[in-house]
Amino acid sequence: MPPSDIASESAAAASVVGLFDLFKLFFMAGALSFGGGVVAYEREYLVRDSKWLSDEDFLATLEISETLPGLNSINIAVIVGDNLRGIPGAIASVLGLMIPGVVIVMVLGVLWASNHHNPRINAFLLGIAASAVGMLTVVTLQLGRRQFTNLLDLAIVIVTFAATSIFKVPLAFVLFVLGPIAIFLYRPSASLPRSMTEELHMPFHRGEHHGKLRH
Amino acid sequence: MKTQLIKLGLVFAMLGIFAVGGGTAVLPEMQHATVHWFSLTDRQFRDIYSLGQVAPGPNMSMVLVIGYRLLGAIGALVVGFAFFLPDCALTLAANRLWTRFEGSPWRLSVQRGMAPVAIGLMCAGTYAIARLTLASPITGVLNPLSIGIAVIITAILLWRHVNPGLLVLLSGTAYLLLTHW
Numbered sequence: 001m002p003p004s005d006i007a008s009e010s011a012a013a014a015s016v017v018g019l020f021d022l023f024k025l026f027f028m029a030g031a032l033s034f035g036g037g038v039v040a041y042e043r044e045y046l047v048r049d050s051k052w053l054s055d056e057d058f059l060a061t062l063e064i065s066e067t068l069p070g071l072n073s074i075n076i077a078v079i080v081g082d083n084l085r086g087i088p089g090a091i092a093s094v095l096g097l098m099i100p101g102v103v104i105v106m107v108l109g110v111l112w113a114s115n116h117h118n119p120r121i122n123a124f125l126l127g128i129a130a131s132a133v134g135m136l137t138v139v140t141l142q143l144g145r146r147q148f149t150n151l152l153d154l155a156i157v158i159v160t161f162a163a164t165s166i167f168k169v170p171l172a173f174v175l176f177v178l179g180p181i182a183i184f185l186y187r188p189s190a191s192l193p194r195s196m197t198e199e200l201h202m203p204f205h206r207g208e209h210h211g212k213l214r215h
Numbered sequence: 216m217k218t219q220l221i222k223l224g225l226v227f228a229m230l231g232i233f234a235v236g237g238g239t240a241v242l243p244e245m246q247h248a249t250v251h252w253f254s255l256t257d258r259q260f261r262d263i264y265s266l267g268q269v270a271p272g273p274n275m276s277m278v279l280v281i282g283y284r285l286l287g288a289i290g291a292l293v294v295g296f297a298f299f300l301p302d303c304a305l306t307l308a309a310n311r312l313w314t315r316f317e318g319s320p321w322r323l324s325v326q327r328g329m330a331p332v333a334i335g336l337m338c339a340g341t342y343a344i345a346r347l348t349l350a351s352p353i354t355g356v357l358n359p360l361s362i363g364i365a366v367i368i369t370a371i372l373l374w375r376h377v378n379p380g381l382l383v384l385l386s387g388t389a390y391l392l393l394t395h396w
Contacts, residue, residue, distance in 0.1 A: 029272075030271060030272035030273075031271055031272070032271060033271050033272060033380075034269075034270075034271045034378075034379070034380025034383070035268065035271075035378065035379030035380030035381070035382065035383045036268075036274055036379050037379055038272060038273055063326075064309070064310065064313055065306075066236075067322075067325065067326055067329070068305065068306050068309050069231075069232055069233060069234050069235045069302060069305065070231060070232075070234050070302035070303070070305070070306060071234065071237055071238055071273050071275055071302075072237055073272075073273050074273055074299065074302070074303065074306075075302075075306045078303050078306040078307055078310065079306065079310045082307055082310050082311075083310070087307065090303070090307055094299075094303055097272060097273070098272065098273065098276065098299070100271055100272055101270045101271050101272025101273060101274075101276040102272070102276045102279060102295065104269075104270040104271065104272075105266055105267060105269075105270035105276045105277055105279060105280055106279055106280065106283065106291065108266045108269060108270060108280075109263070109266055109277075109279070109280030109283050109284070109291075110283070112262060112263075112266060112280070113280075113283065113284060116259070116262065119395070120391055120395055122262070123390050123391045123394045123395060124387040124388070124390065124391045125261075125262045125265040125266070125387065126261075126265075126348065126358075126361060126390055127361075127364060127386040127387040127388070127389055127390025127391060128265040128268050128269065128383050128386055128387040128390075129261050129262075129264060129265045129268075129344065129347065129348040129361070130348050130349070130360075130361035130362075130363075130364035130365045130368070130386060130390065131268070131364055131365070131368045131382050131383055131385075131386030131387075132264065132265065132268050132344055132348070132383075133341065133344055133345045133348050133349065133361075133365040133368075133369075134364070134365045134366070134367070134368025134369040134371075134372065134382075135368060135372065135379060135382070136239060136337070136340065136341040136344060137341055137365070137369050138368075138369055138372040138373055139239075139337075140239075140334065140337045140338055140341055141373075143334065143337070144331075144334035144337070144338075146330075147330060147331045147334045148334075152331075153330070153331040153334075154331070156328075156331035156332060156335065157331045157334050157335040157338065158335070159335070160331070160332050160334075160335025160336060160338075160339070161335045161336075161338040161339050161342070164243055164335070164336060164339035165243065165338075165339045165342045165343070168247070170244070171230075171233050171241065171243075171244040171336075172229075172233065174332070174336070175233055175235060175332070178332055179235075179328070179329060179332055182328035182329060182331060182332050183321075183324050183325050183327075183328035183329065184328070185328060186323075186324045186327035186328040187321075187324050188320035188321060188323070188324055190324075
């Protein structure tokens with residue numbers, strides 16, 4: 001099939017995506033992604049199973065999601081739902097994504113609240129917290145590969161970390177003072193060679209680690 | 216109660232909107248706010264974070280349990296809407312405006328500049344959970360077993376990709392068995 005036919009076919013498919021289909025797809029992603037990695041499930045279902053999005057569409061959506069504040073998996077649900085079916089689509093997608101996890105975490109939360117003096121439950125949860133430290137370390141290292149190896153980036157990483165963790169500076173200050181300074185350092189007229197600006201894009205776009213993206 | 220609810224809602228609405236680079240970025244501020252301005256303890260914060268690791272889907276859905284623990288079912292509802300709704304609305308609006316900035320050179324500057332800030336905040340979030348986990352939040356005594364699990368999980372995931380849900384359950388079970396056998 002010539003590419004143009006494929007494109008028009010996927011456009012036709014997109015125009016008939018039902019609200020319940022959207023809900024169902026994101027519900028599956030939200031229900032099966034134990035331990036995180038929700039974005040990888042979304043990609044699997046949106047690109048490979050349903051074919052509502054091409055891989056390029058998905059990566060473009062992920063790029064917007066990462067630039068905006070909030071959880072990437074939820075931002076993706078909002079954008080895909082909105083692009084396919086407008087505001088009702090965005091609502092159906094977000095509800096589908098959130099409902100399984102919210103129900104399960106609330107059931108666990110109620111059980112925990114009435115048993116949180118049980119030493120066995122405390123031990124189990126402490127083991128989980130220890131594994132989370134390992135997972136967060138690896139995700140941060142992988143997402144930040146470029147930032148940890150570029151001198152200016154590394155300086156911004158260290159200042160942000162020190163301000164937050166050591167000097168306990170409020171998050172608002174970090175975002176509204178350090179953020180604009182960092183953007184100014186990378187302002188359009190800054191003399192980075194063009195090829196370099198393309199090469200040093202946000203770390204998150206590199207395909208091979210999406211499987212490990214959390215949240 | 217009512218003023219507490221409003222305060223809780225405002226705090227979590229702010230945290231939701233400030234989550235640049237995902238939920239991990241706001242963990243230090245969330246811990247600080249819930250422990251110092253409300254009656255959560257460091258250990259409860261750590262346990263609730265762990266519950267979020269067990270549940271599927273976005274693991275920041277654990278913020279509902281924080282609301283539940285502090286102010287009951289209504290607290291969970293308020294925190295849930297406050298943390299997720301403004302951010303969803305913001306994303307929706309930005310999605311519709313996005314194409315206008317498509318060609319702007321500043322878009323790349325924002326992405327390039329904010330990426331290291333986001334990574335720095337993720338480091339801070341990781342450090343916050345590590346402090347609560349690898350040493351006792353009360354006495355500050357190091358916990359060799361937690362450190363061991365964290366190091367092993369880091370090594371496994373640097374070596375190859377393993378289903379994180381499996382690692383979560385194995386780590387919890389290992390800690391339980393090694394301390395209560």
